[in-house]
Amino acid sequence: MEPVCTTRQGQVRGRLRTPPPGTSAGEPAPVAAFLGIPYATAPRFGRPVPAEPWEGIRPAVAYGPTASKAPYAPPLDALIPENFIPGGPAESCLNLNVWTPSPGPEARLPVMVWVHGGAFANGSGSASAYDGSTFARDGVVCVTLNYRLGVDGFLHLDGVPDNRGLLDQIAALEWVRDNIASFGGDPERITVFGESAGAMSIGVLLGMERARGLFRRAILQSGGAHHFLRPPSARLITARLAGKLSIAPTAEAFAAVPATRLLPAQTELRSEIGARPDPALWGEAALNMMPFEPVLDGRTLPAPDCGVDLLVGSNREEYRLFLVPTERLDALTGSKLRATAMAYGLDPDRALSVYGGARPGATPGELFDAMSTDWFYRIPAIRLAESVPGSYLYEFAWRSPRFGGRLGACHAAELGFVFDRVRDPSYTPMIGERPPQEVADAMHRAWVAFAGTGDPGWEPYDRRTRTAMVFGAAADAGARSVAASGTAQDLRPQERELWEGLR
Structure with missing residues (x-):
């Protein structure tokens, strides 16, 4: 029935x-x-x-x-x-x-x-x-x-x-x-x-x-409370899009634009930010290249007593999704890397020393991935975990075999594991045909446990131990058998410390 x-x-x-x-x-x-x-x-x-x-x-x-x-x-x-x-x-x-x-x-x-x-x-x-x-x-x-x-x-x-x-x-x-x-x-x-x-x-x-x-x-x-536009930046975006469409920047004017014109203009707008990420043109969107975001007067982390249990985390090589398939990973130069460090508020000499010292022989593109992953995803996750006592932190580290193994633990690679649907064909282009079921078992089980009890199965995060669960920590892109998960304390502390007071 x-x-x-x-x-x-x-x-x-x-x-x-x-x-x-x-x-x-x-x-x-x-x-x-x-x-x-x-x-x-x-x-x-x-x-x-x-x-x-x-x-x-x-x-x-x-x-x-x-x-x-x-x-x-x-x-x-x-x-x-x-x-x-x-x-x-x-x-x-x-x-x-x-x-x-x-x-x-x-x-x-x-x-x-x-x-x-x-x-x-x-x-x-x-x-x-x-x-x-x-x-x-x-x-x-x-x-x-x-x-x-x-x-x-x-x-x-x-x-x-x-x-x-x-x-x-x-x-x-x-x-x-x-x-x-x-x-x-x-x-x-x-x-x-x-x-x-x-x-x-x-x-x-x-x-x-x-x-x-x-x-x-x-x-x-792979997200936190750091990505938003303040009203002045939001108005810049509206004006740029209205100018592109040759309309007034009003709700009535935008409502009259057919989707066949509006949607391509939305896509072009993001491409233009990437091609010329000038804060004078785009405000805060010049850094994350997202013209459409929540509009807020300022960032507010949740109060310690917000009454919500938190599980937060990120993927180890998030930004490779935007670098490897586009072939930008090998095209990035040292000057672009230094300019990005400065745009993020870092001292470029110190930042390159810390990120490069942990990755001997890394290319500028590989260092760009590590630094941008931290700015976009990892540090915002840590800040949320720090803000609410008893929060849990994780990192997804399994590396995809796609693109000769270079795609790595990129943005969105964890989705099929969370939903325990790694055999769904829609995930195959990103994670390949033989992703490890052991990692999916561990990750999906943790999400279910957290929803039921508030405890995903490892120790909460605090500023003393900084415990995180690392999913797929010992996995190799071609491995048939993997270590599904394991806890670690204070992952990459020197890189984390670079962002104190900045992010």
Whole structure:
């Protein structure tokens, strides 16, 4: 019999699915999937409000529309899982998906809500890469969601609310709070988890009063509370994009631009920042090259007593995703490396001495990867762990065999391991055909344990021991058998100390 659950808007009918096998013996039991449930609606550039009620039982058996977006630029389009499901105006993307092993209010299972990444301009929660059936298989109710992206979600426009994509995420979390018990979830045990822009979104939600109390735990993968635009920088971005489109920098003018013009212009904007990263032109976006980000007056780390358990971390060689496939790794010069160190606020002589001393024979491109990985991802993760006592820190270190092994432990390489879907073909271009299941077992198990109990299985981080779990620490790109994980104390301390007072 097809499962039916009741929400405040009406009843929804899902389908039973058999998830991939886990570590336990035997065939896993079927789980129920409910796809494309509307959680909110919104006028163009407006605040989301709860979705309209419906009569009867609504089919929830297919993914709903995704946010309006342009494809990833080559060569990333071949490496990062992405899909687009059309469905009308941008606001129609406000839908979510639920996987549960036990529909009904009796189960009271932990809940995990996934916020996808994509530089605030790409990605969706409606893709096989983020199929939540593996979490449901292991006793967790998993939710994935879509939110507005790019101009619709994050461009600063006078007279309309900022951070509309974040407001969408809050609306989705409010829907989860109000409805998840019907799907077997415990509204008192909600963990929000995300990667890249998804993790950066969570980093902002941790400091937003409206998001307070909507989740008990948070997992931030390769993102923190450091990436945002102050209003003056946001206005520069708006003016540049409006000039490119030959329109006034107003909500009304942008609303009149068809997607066929707007989306290519969004993509071109990011390319222009990369080609000429001048702060006078782009403000803070000149450093991270993301024109669409949360708009804030200033960075705020969560209070020590924020009431949210944190698991945060990064990948060891994040920036290689942006250097190796584009062949920039070998093209980077020593002068570019020094200029980047200065832009980050580092003393270039000291920085190159520290990073180079730990990597004898490293090329400028390899040192650029290490330094940029720290600025973008590792140091923000450490700062979050430092800010909330009892937080847990991890590092993903398994090195992909792709591109002759040079892609390494790059940005987004951990996703298939977290979702325990390393055999999903959408991950193959990034992690190859034989990724180690042992690493997926360890990482997925830790995420499930943290959602259930707040303890992923190792010691919390503190300033004395600085304990971190390293996943795939002893893995070799071609290894058949790997050491799945192991703890370490104070990874690369000299490099960490370079950023004190700067990042």
